[in-house]
Amino acid sequence: MAKLIVENGGPLYGEVQISGAKNAVLPLMAATLLTEEKCVIDGVPDLADVKVMKGMLENFGATVVDDGNGLLEITASQIRTVNGDRKLVTEMRASTVAMGPLLARCGKVVMPLPGGCAIGKRPIDLHLKGFRALGATVIEDDENEQVIVTAGPKGLVGDAIYLDFPSVGATENILMASTMAAGTTIIENAAKEPEIVDLANQLNKMGAKIKGAGTDTIRVTGVERMGGSIHSVIPDRIETGTFMLAAAITRGEILVKNALPGHVRPIIAKLKECGVEVETVDDGIYVNARDKELIATNIKTLPYPGFPTDIQSPFMAFLTTVKGKSEVKETVFENRFMHVNELNRMGADITIENRIAYIPGGKTLHGAKVRATDLRAGAAMVLAGLAAEGKTEVSEIYHIERGYEKFVEKFTGLGALLTRVDED
Numbered sequence: 001m002a003k004l005i006v007e008n009g010g011p012l013y014g015e016v017q018i019s020g021a022k023n024a025v026l027p028l029m030a031a032t033l034l035t036e037e038k039c040v041i042d043g044v045p046d047l048a049d050v051k052v053m054k055g056m057l058e059n060f061g062a063t064v065v066d067d068g069n070g071l072l073e074i075t076a077s078q079i080r081t082v083n084g085d086r087k088l089v090t091e092m093r094a095s096t097v098a099m100g101p102l103l104a105r106c107g108k109v110v111m112p113l114p115g116g117c118a119i120g121k122r123p124i125d126l127h128l129k130g131f132r133a134l135g136a137t138v139i140e141d142d143e144n145e146q147v148i149v150t151a152g153p154k155g156l157v158g159d160a161i162y163l164d165f166p167s168v169g170a171t172e173n174i175l176m177a178s179t180m181a182a183g184t185t186i187i188e189n190a191a192k193e194p195e196i197v198d199l200a201n202q203l204n205k206m207g208a209k210i211k212g213a214g215t216d217t218i219r220v221t222g223v224e225r226m227g228g229s230i231h232s233v234i235p236d237r238i239e240t241g242t243f244m245l246a247a248a249i250t251r252g253e254i255l256v257k258n259a260l261p262g263h264v265r266p267i268i269a270k271l272k273e274c275g276v277e278v279e280t281v282d283d284g285i286y287v288n289a290r291d292k293e294l295i296a297t298n299i300k301t302l303p304y305p306g307f308p309t310d311i312q313s314p315f316m317a318f319l320t321t322v323k324g325k326s327e328v329k330e331t332v333f334e335n336r337f338m339h340v341n342e343l344n345r346m347g348a349d350i351t352i353e354n355r356i357a358y359i360p361g362g363k364t365l366h367g368a369k370v371r372a373t374d375l376r377a378g379a380a381m382v383l384a385g386l387a388a389e390g391k392t393e394v395s396e397i398y399h400i401e402r403g404y405e406k407f408v409e410k411f412t413g414l415g416a417l418l419t420r421v422d423e424d
């Protein structure tokens, strides 16, 4: 098991290049199961989660050719099995997005219950509600910890589906399932995240007829068959936010390149509220927190275009260092405050009541042994370590490696004192 050693080397300074989005690429890869033709995806980040998804696709029968430089060629000429590999599925919650395409193509899918970050209950009831609305039968086989979904005798049939919450994964799954359903499917209260738009763009290149992605009503007109496509992944808005916060928490100055400002509006707005200078420039975002008088702010996480839950913990790490009281309310996930304990080990003094974290602010954090309790919380602990006095050791960094490409290299390239060591 590896860990990260973080020390305060002063403000971070320089340029960083943002990679393709983890949360976009996983569904894009799963979507290739919809066709026997070759699909090319470019700008694919080198991440543990991407490797898991490759393994999943290969298990289903696809051939995945990786040029080692971010380009994948995926051809699922035949589907060998519709049973998800238990080991891979339980490693990564996002593997559930293979359900929609398999159901559409083969009329059946058997999926073990997903794993991933332990942030709240994270059920898949909305995904299943969508499949049922398309006429599928869903058996929740609790004894074998799996779900079995089977299309009706005439295949999937389009219908109107209202999501009780705009779930990203459910929207993606229903979108893919409905591409070849008979008639029209309407997803109401759909998630509006940029990753949904990216997926719809690739699906449309593959021959789907999808309108309204990026709004809360998506309309899919079923087509007979799907074909190959060539598609580039959008930049990772969560990695973008993480480096924006790296500038803020170290009082540094970073040009975040290959970033789309339109995807991180709430992060820009909140950093500006705190007194950080943020400017959108050609091909990126310039963040400057040098010699600024910074002030506290309040944050409430919401589905897109609200403040992203994935940036909640990195932002909280920053707020611990800013003078004045801040409040952070988490409304998307139930149990996404595990990093609070870890930040408190470093002297943050945060309290939680219901779903609100109260941050006294103005702290000089001190180094400690802390855990990466989930993917984004792991990044938050590294950010905290960069601003703390003394040495911070972050363990369980496999969480970080699931979702950040070249994490250590990118940070050290900005002057961070960050080393990865193998734990004995």
Ligand code: UD1
Residues within 6 Å of the ligand: 022, 023, 024, 026, 093, 094, 120, 121, 122, 123, 124, 125, 126, 127, 128, 165, 166, 167, 168, 169, 170, 191, 195, 309, 310, 332, 333, 334
């Ligand atoms: C995706 C992102 C994750 C991000 C999250 C919210 C990927 C791979 N992951 O996760 O990084 O934090 O969006 O922006 O894209 N819910 C239900 N029933 C369901 C599905 C979800 O109740 O069937 C609830 C969840 O428990 C959670 C909320 O809806 O409280 C949001 O979940 P969802 O939008 O589905 O997130 P994911 O797609 O899992």
